[in-house]
Amino acid sequence: MAANDFHKRKRAAGSKPDPEKTHIKKPKSPASSNKSFEKSSKSEPAAKFNKFQKSGDNGEKSVPKTKKEARILAKELADARKKKRKQHFSLEQELASLWEKMRCRNISKEDRSKWITEAIKKMKGKIPEIAGSHVSSRVLQTCAKYCSEEERNAVFEELKPQFLTLARNTYAVHLITKMLDNATKKQLADFISTLRGHVASLLRHMVGSVVVEHAYSLGNAAQKQALLVELYSTELQLFKDLGTLKERRLVDIISKLQLQKASVSRHMTSVVQPILEKGIVDHSIIHRLLMEYVTIADQSSAAEVIQQLSGPLLVRMIHTKDGSRIGMLCVKHGNAKERKKLIKGLKDHVSKIAHDRFGNMLLVCIFSHVDDTKLVSKVVIRELKAVLKEIIMDKDGRRPLLQLLHPNCPRYLSPDDLASLDLSISSLCTKVETSSELTEQNKASDIVQADEDKSNSEELTANKHSSSSEMPLLGEGGKKDPVLRRRELLIDSGLAESLIDVCGEMAGELLVSRFGKEVLYEVATGGSDGILNDLDEKLNTLYEAVATLVAKPKSEGSEEEHLLENFHSSRTIRKLILDCPNFATVLWENALEGKCEMWAQGHSCKVVTAFLESSDSSIRELATEELQPLIDAGTLKVPDTKHSVEAD
Incomplete structure (x- = not known):
């Protein structure tokens, strides 16, 4: 109590304690404590750095005077740490210096071979250990690319026991793919046999799936089948002899081996679902797996796959034949919500998809089945209009446009393409029949859908499925009238007008083009069905543009062929004369009248005689007066069959 009274009296008197005499420490503020912590944390690496500093002549540690010296000391410290952490650090440094020499382009084969041989000798016995290194894997890739066959075989044999481990390594995967590219048939077969029993687990791995896909793409039909079948069922995975069947389709394998369909479906679901959840959908082996899976999947499983793939994920799949077919099945069997999500996922990718060999068929399918033409016009048509000049000259890019102009024409779509458009999933092809007596309930009838793929002789097996009352039925296609859908996509969207303008602007290029001429035609x-007949004025402008080009005089000294003498353009103009009387009239009046004698020989004579072969009597009468004297004189020869119109 006395001490407390003493301090109270001192404060009352206004006196302050002397900081030199008092032994009571002031509490530190949080800011000051943080500063002290920062100083202590900064001092730790400085102490470690000083530990590795060079000592002078007098034994004292020398402090770096310049930034260059500081960098050198820092590098030495980093190398010392790496040397403790990495077992083959010194070897990697030696290999890196050799790699800088051997990867140069302006060196002789002898020098490169010498350095590669030296590098392989240094790595011998340690290749599997250093293959996963960021630097050493690059050295090995260069060696595998340029080394001799004997050296490559030695590297392959040393890597063989560790293939499965290296297939999951981020850096070693590039070495494995490089080795497979240069592997012999026996080595490739050995590698694929090594993968047996591990294909499913590797496909679930982001890095390992790349290795499986690479081996799948390089293998022959039997090897591809061996990789696929173990994904179908446990029996096919365990017993190697069962994977050598001649049957390629899953339904045939099930029938041949008398497997339980429900068991196979469960096993494939356990394989497919983790792959889809991780979004590993870029590989062709997975696309083939999904195509086989939907042929046997029940309604709920198939619907779940459609739901998972309907979106941006699908864009990464449609670069392969099976991936494109999966996309078309999503369009055909997806409901309105899923189709909307799928089309929105194509945004900013339409041009690339149109140019793709298989992806363009997805756009063809969308134009044929999706009823929401406003959404299609907003996303797909708008992007196509921006690149019309490119896609109408492209073999694949023109197909979506030709599908709108002339749907399902065998001239533009191969039998394989038409078969792909006819494919469907049998478990989702269920019709709902409503009875007049039962207005509250709908009964699903049993439907058997057998869709034949003419190119691969594939048939989706006919199976009866009773629809569950809890499971909503998916759409089977567009309900809108196809003619109305085409009109909304072509006319209402403004695509037709843009097409006519571009064709008039590029008429000369399109006529001599192998693929562009068909769009122009x-x-x-x-x-x-004359869907563009409402745009007569625009079409007349196009006819006049073509007639103006044809009316140009024939120049003998010019290297450029006249349109009437060019192989492609002369035949296209001839077809237009036979099938389009309005064009024939404009062409005769503006380009050919009074000049037929000049074009009575060569490819151009076929164009002139087309006026006499036209099914329109007015066109024949228009040209008969001028052409008959040429025929009588033997200058112009007319085919035996007159008035014949070329079939579509």
Whole structure:
């Protein structure tokens, strides 16, 4: 109590304690404590750094005077740490210096071979250990690319026991793929046999799936089948002899081996679902797996796959034949919500998809089945209009446009393409029949769908499925009238006008183009069922543009062929004369009248005689007066069959 009274009296008197005499420490503020912590943390690496500093002549540690010296000391410290952490650090440094020499392009083969041989000798016995290194894996890739066959075989044999481990390594995967590219048939077969029993687990791995896909793409039909079948069922995975069947389709394998369909479906679901959840959908082996899976999947499983793939994920799949077919099945069997999500996922990718060999068929399918034409016009048509000049000259890019102008025409779509458009999933092809007596409940009838793939002789087996009352039925296709859908996509969206303008602007290029001429022909004839006939004024402008080009005088000294003498353009103009009387009239009046004698020989004579072969009597009468004297004189020869119209 006395001490407390003493301190109270001192404070009351206004006196302050002397900081030199008092032994009571002031509490530190949080800011000051943080500063002290920062100083202590900064001092730790400085102490470690000083530990590795060079000592001077007098034994004292020398402090770096310049930034260059500081960098050198820092590098020495980093190398010392790496040397403790990495077992083959010194070897990697030696290999890196050799790699800088051997990877140069302006060196002789002898020098490169010498350095590669030296590098392989240094790595011998340690290749599997250093293959996963960021630096050493690059050295090994260069060696595998340029080394001799004997050296490559030695590297392959040393890597063989560790293939499965290296297949999951981020850096070693590039070495494995490089080795497979240069592997012999026996080595490739050995590698694929090494993968047996591990294909499913590797496909679930982001890095390992790349190795499986690479081996799948390099293998022959039997090897591809061996990789696939173990994904179908446990029996096919365990017993190697069962994987050598001649049957390729899953339904045939099930029938041949008398497997339980439900068991196979459960096993494939356990394989497929983790792959889809991780989004590993870029590989062709997975696309083939999904195509086989939907042929046997029940309604709920198939619907779940459609739901998972309907979106941006699908864009990464449609670069393969099976991936494109999966995309078309999503369009055909997806409901309105899923189709909307799928189309929105194509945004900013439409041009690339249109140019793709298989991806363009997805756009063809969308134009044929999706009823929401406003959404299709907003996403797909708008992007196509921006690149019309490119896609109408492209073999694949023109197909979506030709599908709108002339749907399902065998001239533009191969039998394989038409078969792909007819494919469907049998478990989802269920019709709902409503009875007049039962207005509250709908009964699903049993439907058997057998879709034949003409190119691969594939048939989806006919199976009866009773729809569950709890499971909503998916759409089987567009309900809108196909003619109305085409009109909304072509006319209402403004695509037709843009097409006619581009064709008029590029008429000369399109006529001599192998692929562009077909787009010009369909536009000029008004499309199938005369869908463009409402745009007569625009079409007349196109006819006049073509006639102006044909009317140019024939120049003998010019290297450029006249349109009437070019192989492609002369035949296209001839077809237009036979199938489009309006074009024939404009061409005769503006380009050919009074000049037929000049074009009575060569490819151009076929164009001139087309006026006499036209099915329109007015066109024949228009040209008969001028052409008959040429025929009588023997200058112009007319085919035996007159008035014949070329079949579509």
